[in-house]
Amino acid sequence: MLRIAVQAKGRLNEQSIELLNEAGVAVSMENRKFLMRASDFPAEIILLRDDDIPQTVAIGAADIGIVGYNEVAEKGLEVNMLQKLGFGGCRISLAIPKSQTYTGLEFFKGKRVATSYPEILRKFFADNDIDAEIHTITGSVEIAPTAGLADAIFDIVSSGGTLVSNGLIEVEKVLFSEAVLIGNPALSEEKMALARQLMSRFESVRNGIGKKYLLLNIPASALDEAVKLLPAMRSPTVIPLANSEWCSLQTVVDEKNLWNLIESLKAIGAEGILVLSLDKIVM
Ligand code: ATP
Ligand code: MG
Numbered sequence: 001m002l003r004i005a006v007q008a009k010g011r012l013n014e015q016s017i018e019l020l021n022e023a024g025v026a027v028s029m030e031n032r033k034f035l036m037r038a039s040d041f042p043a044e045i046i047l048l049r050d051d052d053i054p055q056t057v058a059i060g061a062a063d064i065g066i067v068g069y070n071e072v073a074e075k076g077l078e079v080n081m082l083q084k085l086g087f088g089g090c091r092i093s094l095a096i097p098k099s100q101t102y103t104g105l106e107f108f109k110g111k112r113v114a115t116s117y118p119e120i121l122r123k124f125f126a127d128n129d130i131d132a133e134i135h136t137i138t139g140s141v142e143i144a145p146t147a148g149l150a151d152a153i154f155d156i157v158s159s160g161g162t163l164v165s166n167g168l169i170e171v172e173k174v175l176f177s178e179a180v181l182i183g184n185p186a187l188s189e190e191k192m193a194l195a196r197q198l199m200s201r202f203e204s205v206r207n208g209i210g211k212k213y214l215l216l217n218i219p220a221s222a223l224d225e226a227v228k229l230l231p232a233m234r235s236p237t238v239i240p241l242a243n244s245e246w247c248s249l250q251t252v253v254d255e256k257n258l259w260n261l262i263e264s265l266k267a268i269g270a271e272g273i274l275v276l277s278l279d280k281i282v283m
Contacts, residue, residue, distance in 0.1 A: 082199060083181040113152045142168065227249070258275065
């Protein structure tokens, strides 16, 4: 049985549980417990604070875990990076009061910088030869300059709204992060096989995001032209219709460009166009 560490509550919890559910590792958050057995997959979910996930996986109290890459980088523990998961995107940036003039990294020399990510910042300053004072706080870092606790901050940014509302501007983007799957470096062959199975399921779920299944009828005379318009995993499926002057085409398309594609297909005679939602793509 594979033990999977997931954030108990917070920004990554919902999407982590949803990804697991989509991948057939079903757990219900309604009667949540610290440790939950999944149905239909030999796994149990352990719910933790995100700060504790890298260590739990590093010592093998959990076999794999879903956590922000920022936490993995900060803790610097020995875990295997198994997969990027494509959600929870953010960056950790240096920000200063907007009343200050930014002169480049030199600005930070001799300054006090408040952060919850002291190790990432220490390394960044060391790599850039900046001697600054790092002031570690766990609470609301963004208020530190106003509160007179620091000259600048090093904190997580996603939209930047929090910075603006605290009179700060982002001046250096230091680390880009998203949710990642990490694994204990000494997993048994059996557990590694289960982890691999999950990774391939996660990939299938991700492949289906932003994709639609398109079905349409097209006059046989316009078939070549239609095939040229349609991307496909190999090539579109063509099915003859009872009326030999027509055929049916089926393929997977990107949602992004869907309407333009539909207009182009209509222009060459396509009819009966169906757009179906798509759950997973198993390669
Ligand atoms: P916990 O109680 O588990 O310690 P937390 O308060 O430390 O939770 P959250 O705010 O829930 O953490 O964020 C979890 C992760 O979500 C972050 O470590 C980061 O990887 C990611 N994230 C994405 N966008 C943001 C954002 N705007 N602010 C904070 N974290 C974000
Ligand atoms: Mg935390």
